[in-house]
Amino acid sequence: MAAETPKTMSGVVIEKPGGVDVLKHKTDLPVPEIKEGELLVKNEYIGVNFIDTYFRTGLYPSSSGYPLITGKEASGTVVSSKHPRFSPGDRVAYLGNAAYAEYTAVSASRCIGPLPERISSETAAAALLQGLTALTLVREAAGIEQKLGISEGPWALVHAAAGGTGSLLVQILSVMGAKVIATAGGQEKCEQAHHHGAQWTIDNKSEDVVERVKEITNGRGVDVIFDGVGKATFDADLEMVARKGTVISFGNASGKVEPLDILRLGAKNIKVMRPVLFGYIVTPEEWERWTTELFELIKTEKVKIKVHEVYPLQEVARAHTDLEGRKTTGKLLLKL
Numbered sequence: 001m002a003a004e005t006p007k008t009m010s011g012v013v014i015e016k017p018g019g020v021d022v023l024k025h026k027t028d029l030p031v032p033e034i035k036e037g038e039l040l041v042k043n044e045y046i047g048v049n050f051i052d053t054y055f056r057t058g059l060y061p062s063s064s065g066y067p068l069i070t071g072k073e074a075s076g077t078v079v080s081s082k083h084p085r086f087s088p089g090d091r092v093a094y095l096g097n098a099a100y101a102e103y104t105a106v107s108a109s110r111c112i113g114p115l116p117e118r119i120s121s122e123t124a125a126a127a128l129l130q131g132l133t134a135l136t137l138v139r140e141a142a143g144i145e146q147k148l149g150i151s152e153g154p155w156a157l158v159h160a161a162a163g164g165t166g167s168l169l170v171q172i173l174s175v176m177g178a179k180v181i182a183t184a185g186g187q188e189k190c191e192q193a194h195h196h197g198a199q200w201t202i203d204n205k206s207e208d209v210v211e212r213v214k215e216i217t218n219g220r221g222v223d224v225i226f227d228g229v230g231k232a233t234f235d236a237d238l239e240m241v242a243r244k245g246t247v248i249s250f251g252n253a254s255g256k257v258e259p260l261d262i263l264r265l266g267a268k269n270i271k272v273m274r275p276v277l278f279g280y281i282v283t284p285e286e287w288e289r290w291t292t293e294l295f296e297l298i299k300t301e302k303v304k305i306k307v308h309e310v311y312p313l314q315e316v317a318r319a320h321t322d323l324e325g326r327k328t329t330g331k332l333l334l335k336l
């Protein structure tokens with residue numbers, strides 16, 4: 001470890017699962033030691049993702065138990081490296097664990113860098129997890145390219161379309177040529193989804209989403225649904241999806257989807273998936289392919305990253321409250 005690296009650091013610790021009050025900012029945490037193949041990164045911007053709230057509440061159990069430092073992504077500077085591809089001083093972004101802290105031990109296999117000058121550290125931290133999710137859901141889960149040939153579509157429906165992941169899904173689907181219907185809570189969010197490329201928007205607070213989708217598609221339904229909302233929307237998804245369509249349920253923002261009676265799928269030969277990003281970025285080739293494509297989309301401005309707010313790390317509880325309270329659009333970041 002480099003001589004100038006301190007022994008203690010600040011970070012946010014969860015002692016036990018619970019509400020936002022369990023997020024405790026501390027200043028005397030040990031700086032992690034790195035193993036072969038790892039880097040120690042001094043974090044600059046830390047991405048806030050809905051998954052962080054699941055680990056906070058215990059919906060997703062922590063495999064390492066508690067106390068837990070949560071946080072799945074950040075950007076920052078390498079301060080020491082045990083991997084030949086990275087050197088101290090490199091500006092990087094990564095996916096990992098324990099990112100809600102000043103320093104994080106990161107696997108080189110989940111790190112990209114040195115970041116090109118054109119990509120700011122803010123954008124890199126804001127784009128990585130949700131961008132890779134959106135890209136792999138569109139290409140791997142939905143196989144949208146194979147669907148592009150069909151005469152009437154493909155029609156895609158994106159829920160929470162002004163959110164972090166949703167806004168990227170809308171942009172990527174639009175760039176690829178899908179007909180995009182977006183749902184969002186409120187007019188302002190609908191306008192943002194429209195701005196990102198959705199041809200039709202539905203305000204889920206004031207409109208009947210199922211009826212509107214029927215109207216828009218002339219009763220046909222949509223070929224693929226991207227649903228990160230979960231419990232509140234899943235039943236309606238089965239109504240709105242077209243014959244031979246696919247429902248991609250990828251999150252639980254409103255709670256976990258209830259167990260499904262599989263016989264319901266037979267009425268329209270529906271496919272249902274519940275994919276997770278980490279299952280699409282297992283091999284070095286997959287990591288390289290998806291990170292390269294994502295950063296190309298950003299560099300060429302086909303995809304734009306909107307940051308909702310940069311919160312001081314000490315205000316992480318406010319960030320979680322805003323995210324869970326449906327008060328945000330785009331990406332939330334923490335800054336040290």
Ligand code: NDP
Pocket residue numbers: 048049050051129130133160161162163164165166183184185186189204228229232250251252253254255275276277278323324325326327328329330
């Ligand atoms: P978002 O920025 O999309 O925020 C969540 C949004 O969900 C809200 O803004 C709100 O949008 C909508 N929502 C609807 N009902 C509720 C509710 N009851 N409580 C809270 N939010 C609600 O968050 P993320 O982009 O971080 O994550 C979106 C989803 O994607 C999450 O479920 C997350 O777990 C999932 N995800 C899954 C991954 C995977 O690998 N499977 C990877 C990354 C994310 P509105 O008001 O417009 O309805």
